[in-house]
Amino acid sequence: MPQLQDPGATAARDLAEEPVAYVDLAAIEHNLAVVKGRLAPGTKVLAAVKADAYGHGLVPVARRLERAGVAWFGVATPGEALALREAGVEAGVLLLGPVRSPELITRLADARVALTLTDHAALERYAAADLPRPLELQIDVDTGMSRLGLPAAATPALALAVARHPKLRLGGVWTHFTDSDDPDPSTTRRQLEAFEAALAGLARAGVEVPLRHAANSAATIAYPEAHYDMVRAGIVLYGHHGSDWVARQEPRVRPAMRLEAPVTFVKRVAAGTPVSYGALWRAPRDTTLATVRIGYADGYPRQLTGRGWVSLRGQRCDVVGRVCMDQLMIDVGHLDGVEPGERVVLWGEGGPDAEALARSFGTVSYELLSGLGPRVPRVYLG
Numbered sequence: 001m002p003q004l005q006d007p008g009a010t011a012a013r014d015l016a017e018e019p020v021a022y023v024d025l026a027a028i029e030h031n032l033a034v035v036k037g038r039l040a041p042g043t044k045v046l047a048a049v050k051a052d053a054y055g056h057g058l059v060p061v062a063r064r065l066e067r068a069g070v071a072w073f074g075v076a077t078p079g080e081a082l083a084l085r086e087a088g089v090e091a092g093v094l095l096l097g098p099v100r101s102p103e104l105i106t107r108l109a110d111a112r113v114a115l116t117l118t119d120h121a122a123l124e125r126y127a128a129a130d131l132p133r134p135l136e137l138q139i140d141v142d143t144g145m146s147r148l149g150l151p152a153a154a155t156p157a158l159a160l161a162v163a164r165h166p167k168l169r170l171g172g173v174w175t176h177f178t179d180s181d182d183p184d185p186s187t188t189r190r191q192l193e194a195f196e197a198a199l200a201g202l203a204r205a206g207v208e209v210p211l212r213h214a215a216n217s218a219a220t221i222a223y224p225e226a227h228y229d230m231v232r233a234g235i236v237l238y239g240h241h242g243s244d245w246v247a248r249q250e251p252r253v254r255p256a257m258r259l260e261a262p263v264t265f266v267k268r269v270a271a272g273t274p275v276s277y278g279a280l281w282r283a284p285r286d287t288t289l290a291t292v293r294i295g296y297a298d299g300y301p302r303q304l305t306g307r308g309w310v311s312l313r314g315q316r317c318d319v320v321g322r323v324c325m326d327q328l329m330i331d332v333g334h335l336d337g338v339e340p341g342e343r344v345v346l347w348g349e350g351g352p353d354a355e356a357l358a359r360s361f362g363t364v365s366y367e368l369l370s371g372l373g374p375r376v377p378r379v380y381l382g
């Protein structure tokens with residue numbers, strides 16, 4: 001019996017009694033086509049599939065995207081990179097952060113995973129590792145994110161140092177935007193100038209760069225001049241945008257995930273009845289409450305207390321009282337004869353928009369989607 005990650009999968013389970021995230025792979029493929037339609041011929045796409053493909057499921061999503069012509073995948077951890085290779089993914093895999101462990105560097109090199117080069121110390125680590133085959137490195141230029149990498153002016157020296165190691169190859173140079181979904185272009189323009197300066201410095205130093213890339217989803221849509229040889233698309237493939245400004249420029253994408261959960265219990269309550277921890281909500285009138293089998297341990301954020309709503313029979317029902325670990329309550333007083341077993345949509349098609357829900361408590365759809373826990377089975381459509 002294989003070791004299953006999903007804590008519910010080994011036990012008897014009936015999906016009708018659980019939350020389920022339906023992932024529409026056809027929608028993801030459609031979103032990829034929308035992205036490709038904005039690119040010049042020959043421009044490659046790296047699909048960001050880190051964090052379990054933003055909660056949609058690493059391997060099923062990557063397999064589908066590879067078939068649809070994605071040339072590269074971007075991941076955040078060695079485990080994600082190796083999982084792609086173990087699943088038979090042949091496309092390029094770029095680990096978007098540095099690695100310290102010599103054993104992992106060896107394994108990643110063997111699996112033909114390209115690593116991010118941030119500075120000379122990382123270069124020495126990579127060069128010192130036991131490399132069964134040449135290791136591809138891609139330099140992350142810090143143009144303003146201040147997360148990883150050296151500034152533009154330091155890029156040529158780093159690239160020339162790569163060339164001195166026979167088992168290391170410079171595969172690409174990239175940067176990451178901080179504000180490309182903001183209608184004010186000044187920060188993105190400054191970052192682009194810095195990236196251009198890095199590329200010009202590399203050209204002067206005689207360094208050939210096989211792959212230059214900068215654009216995340218927002219820049220893919222809003223800054224064609226930032227496409228270079230490849231774009232790195234994440235959230236747009238899953239059908240969301242980081243801002244309304246970007247959404248207005250590309251309205252054709254479709255959210256790929258629909259999160260559903262079942263009603264488990266229904267009861268009438270009198271006006272004034274307190275609901276859930278802390279009695280934050282009291283029934284303002286006699287009404288009917290339905291308890292739903294999803295909570296913050298599944299990834300339905302507790303911050304949606306007092307803000308969230310769900311769709312039941314196509315009607316809006318407010319989440320009332322505190323969201324619990326495994327359950328939440330909704331007011332269904334305006335619906336007739338709601339029964340256990342009926343399913344509500346928590347976000348996605350037919351229900352609230354994940355982006356709007358996320359913004360209602362000051363976050364982004366990225367956090368909501370990637371925060372969906374391993375307890376929620378993903379079921380693939382399309």
Ligand SMILES: Cc1ncc(COP(=O)(O)O)c(C=O)c1O
Nearest residue numbers: 048096176216217232233234235
């Ligand atoms: C380095 C890098 N490139 C690309 C992406 C994809 O970003 P987005 O989902 O906004 O397209 C990310 C995600 O945060 C990233 O960290």
